Amino acid sequence: MSDAMEMTDVSAAEAPVASNPVMMRASKVCVFYGEKQALFEVDLDVAANEVTALIGPSGCGKSTFLRCLNRMNDTIDGCRVTGRITLQDADIYDPKVDVVELRASVGMVFQKPNPFPKSIFENIAYGPRIHGLAKNKTDMEEIVVTSLQKAGLYEEVKDRLNEPGTGLSGGQQQRLCIARAIAVSPEVILMDEPCSALDPIATARVEELIDELRENYTIVIVTHSMQQAARVSQRTAFFHLGKLVEEGATDTIFTSPKDKRTQDYITGRFG
Template identity: 75%
Template sequence: MAERETKISARNVDVFYGEKHAIRNLSIDIPDRAVSAFIGPSGCGKSTFLRAINRMNDTIASARVTGGIAVDGEDIYDSAIDVVQLRARVGMVFQKPNPFPKSIFENVAYGPRIHGLARNKTDLEEIVVSSLKKAGLFEEVKDRLDHPGTGLSGGQQQRLCIARAIAVNPEVILMDEPCSALDPIATARIEELIDELRQNYCIVIVTHSMQQAARVSQLTAFFHLGTLVEYGDTDEMFTAPQEKRTQDYITGRFG
């Protein structure tokens, strides 16, 4: 693990929703160009922490985040940070595919257009095609880029959402159970894609499936009751966890 450069660093992070203490004193260093999986029972804080990494919790009135989270050493909760820019750098793919009610082309072009990443129409087309290719979708949709994104199958819609996230040149891609609404074949496609994308991005995935964590991640973090119990090499975590709670969860004694 030592050779990987840290991309996201959290120190003593607490997250509250009103009175509810959702994350307790969490510190973690997440490396670049690797997949880190967050596992643990429902309601243990995995998605809450994921959303703290691109300030999605800001959209919830009762949410409060304390402690520090930095991307490339820059505190993302600093008042000078432009949240729109942050969310371009730290993209998010949700559990349920959520394409915009626009054409396939416009779904991907939207971000680059509002962030001014394309100088002209040719530039924009190049970004859209390259993002769809990276998301493994271009060959399937190249003849119908003007068709609505909502007309695609669930697995294709999720890849479209990944293409949309990639199109604004993010450094980090957060995925909140990206396969839970998909069938096994679509899931396998997304997992292959995650494996390819990690060459260029820091990827953090929340998953309910320990098998999925074992297949796609290099590092795994186990959450329980709002605390980070253990974080380390995925193979070691599944074969020789350090903590009894991790062992009990992995062997199905609770969760």
């Protein structure tokens, strides 16, 4: 075992305190797929109105952790989550929690854009309709327009709202998916490598959008791109072999990490 592997993980007590109020808190979170343990006692605070980036090599547990935050792991047979995760101090794994409502509060944008096979308008209207957020047609139109504006897409699609969402470019489809998440007024938006399928221009547009959205939303993003993490996030958490090695202010993590594994990953020695 290398010296780097022998180093102990940074404890929650040593980790810098988040600058904004805590929106979500994970305490001693473990995830098991059958007998295999994928996450080991992760402690992480997610601050309100900040972008928290989860980085680390493939298979390190960052996407598994992200899916814990809105209980997407519930959909995987044999997956078991232990520990505690709270959203504004309420335990999201409490048996009384309505998972549909939770996923409206903690929205998800996936790696590959996945618009519904419906019109652009209906892609946005779907969530508000099932959650009863619009009293009438005028309300619904306002929600759709506002969501598209917040996602920086309205001017590009305002004359095509009845055309299929699948007819948009890849970058536009991803912004449509972000608008769809916004439409149900979430508190948190989770993004699982939202730019990995996009070209550099579309990626830059989504990154600008992420920076704009954090004024109103709390964002947690999984990214393979350390440059992206450095550009869009205020805090960064580094995962390795299912453990949270270190977390803190993004500029600190990238310029003076405490743990050798973090430094080795950031400098390209592994990963």
